[in-house]
Amino acid sequence: PLCGSTDHPAINEYQSLDSxxxxxxxxxxxxxxxxLEKQGKELNGVQANLTAQLEMQTNRLQGITSEQSNLAQNWQSLNINQHVLSNQNEQSLSLQNVDVEQSINHQLTMVFGQLEELLLLQTSLQENGQKQQQNSEQISHCEKQLSTLFNQLQLLQEQGKNQHGSKQKFTEELRLKQQAFLELNTQLLADIKTTEITLSLGGVNEKVQEQDQEQNLEQEQAQKLVICIDEKWLESLSKQGVDYQQIVTIHQAAKTQLDSLVNDLGLLKQQVVHQQSQTNQTHSQLTQQEKDLTQSISLRVTCYVELGITDEELQVSVLLRESINNQRELSEAEFITAEQQHNEKKSxxxxxxxxxxxxxxxxxxxxPKNDKANDDWLALLxxxxxxxxxxFLLALLSTEQKHDLTKLANDIDDSKKQAKIxxxxxxKIALELNTQKDKLSEEGAVDFVESSVSESLVNLSDLLKQCQQxxxxxxxxxxxxxxxxxxQESLLExxxxxQDSLDDLSHLNALIGSADGAKFRKFAQGLTLANLVHLANAQLERL
Known part of the structure; x- marks a missing residue:
């Protein structure tokens, strides 16, 4: 309220009325x-029904047009058949037309029934197609979900691998740090012992070295003593630790390089051994060939000596004789091959x-057969x-004339076959017409002419126009x-x-009450007066 009071009896009433x-x-x-939603759904249903009816009418129109074209073709064929059979019997034409009209009517009824069945099949086919489309959409949605789940699984596996690798790396680093800490601790203890930053323990150490029994007492006293360590010494010690760590890393790198060099050296040694074995093998082969050569030379000399040929010129003549013998053998082989070729050609x-x-x-x-044929030919001539x-040769036909005559004969044969067919x-048509004539005469149909068929075609065209309308x-x-x-959509908007403007106005009306604010002023004045009366009564009670 405007008066500043925290409670008033009219506020609850006002709020309840507003709500x-x-x-x-x-x-x-x-x-x-x-x-409005119900009306919209009804209108959508009406629209769907109208579209379905339109599709049915279009399909029916297409079927009627196709049936009309088929009937026209059948009518033309029937006219041709009637023209062929007109010379046989004029009286049978009327009965044929009657039969044709009856068959047309029967075909129309069958066509309309087939159209209705086709429409039902088409609707069921559309429903099946919609269901199939929905199933395919559901399958694609499931496949997408599976692909997303598979990708998430792969990401989780990669994250697990990364976490496992980081964990292994962290454990390795922790182990190395613990090892370095232990090394630094041992080095620190060694430095403390070497620098002797403790209280004077010289005499005790000498006694410990002399007497082993007092070792436990020395350890207890050393634990109880306070070690006084300087900050500069600690800095130098930490620096030494860092230097030591660097030295350790350098040592490890050098060790890895040394291992790689050792491996390379081993490979080089293996290559050298392999090459040495190859050289030894070639050297042994060379020595063996030299031995064989010297042995063959010595054998040749011994052979000449055994034969009594000691002169070098004679040895050369012997070599020439051997070469001549070799050439003679080659020439004999060539002669044999030439003789074989001669024998083949002879055969x-x-x-x-x-x-x-x-x-x-x-x-x-x-x-003699040719002579006899010539004699016969001359006798015939x-x-x-x-x-x-x-x-006679001049009277013979040319090739073009022969071709034309054969073609003409073939055409005549074809025309004969077609005429026979x-x-x-x-x-067959006459037999069918006679049978249909008998059936129609049994049924009592006697007055069907060509005009009735044309009238049915006119009716079909009128029906087609009505369907189009x-x-x-x-x-x-x-x-x-x-x-x-x-x-309606514009009206809804x-x-x-x-409605929005009405909500705003109703809210303002609830707040103000009228355009000039009379309701609000009256409400505020009532609240203020009631509050003043209440405060005055309270003041009087205090007095």
Whole structure:
């Protein structure tokens, strides 16, 4: 309140009234929203029905057009058949037309039934396609989830590997630090013992060295003594520790280099040993060849000496004789190969001679046959109307004329075959027409002419036009529904804006009460007056 009081009896009432009013307005607005949503769903259902009807009408129109084209083709074929059979019997034409009309009507009924079945199948096919699409979407969604889970699993595995590696590295570093700490501790103790930064223990140490029994007493006293350590000494000691650590790292690096050098040296030694073995092997082969050469030379000399040939010129002549013998052997081998080739050619020549003799004998047998054929030809030519052979050759046909004649003969044969096929088809059609005529005569149909068939075609065209008009009406209704839907959306937006402004005005009305603020002033004045009365009464009670 404006008076500064912390409580007032009218505040609860005011708040309860305000909350009830807003609750009523909220319920009213939610009710309107549900009604609008219901209307929108109904309109969507109407639109879906109209689109389905439009698709059905279009499919029906396509089926009717295709059926009309088929009927026109059948009518043309029937006209041709009737033209073929018109020379046989004029009276059978009317019955044929009756049969055709009846068959057309029967086909139309069958076509309409098939169209309805096709529409049902198409709707079921669309539903199955939608279900299949939903299943494929669910499968793709599951595959995406699996891929994401697999990626997360891989990331977790990599993180685990990294953590394991870091843990191993940390444990190794901790171990190295502990080892360095122990080394520094031992070095520190050694430095303390060497520098003797303790109280004077010289006599005690001498006694300890002389007497082993007093060793325990010395240790207890050394533990009880206070060690006085200087800060500079500690800094120098830490510096020594750092230097020692650097030396250790340098030593480790040098050790690794030394190990690598030792390995390289071992490899080089192995290579040297391998090369040495190869050189030894080649040297042994060379020595063996030299030994063989000296042995062969000595054998040659001994052979000449044994033969009594001591002169060098004679030895050279012997060598020449050996080379001549070698050449003679080569020439003999070449002579043998040439003789073999000569024998092969000789055998081929004999084979050709045999073939020539057989050809001559065949020619001798064919000559009398040829002479007889010539005599027969001359006798036939003398009996014919031609005087000589040149006149006969001039009377022969050219290749083009022969080709044209053969083509003409083939065409005649084809036309005969086609005419035979047409005759068979016409006979079959005549038999079918006769059977249908008998059936129709049994059913009582006697008055069907060509005009009835044309009338049915006109009716089908009228039905087609009506279907097109229905399609236009349905499309117009769909467009109108779309415009109504857009108009409703704009109205909903306007209602939403008006609702927002109404909420603002209601909130201001709840706060102020009116445009000039009279309600608010009256409420404030009432609160102030009541508070002043209350304070005055309290003051009077105190007095």
């Amino acid at each position: 009830d009013e807003h609750q009523q307005r909220l319920s009213q607005l939610t009710l309107e929203r549900t009604q 081929a020549q004999q084979l050709n001679r045999g073939q020539l003799t057989t050809s001559k004998s065949l020619l001798d047998s064919l000559i 003398s009996d014919s109307k031609f005087t000589d052979e040149e006149e 047409l005759m068979e088809q016409s006979e 229905n399609i236009g009406q349905f499309s117009q209704q769909i467009e109108q529904d779309k415009s109504n839907k857009n108009r 306007k209602i939403k804006l008006a």
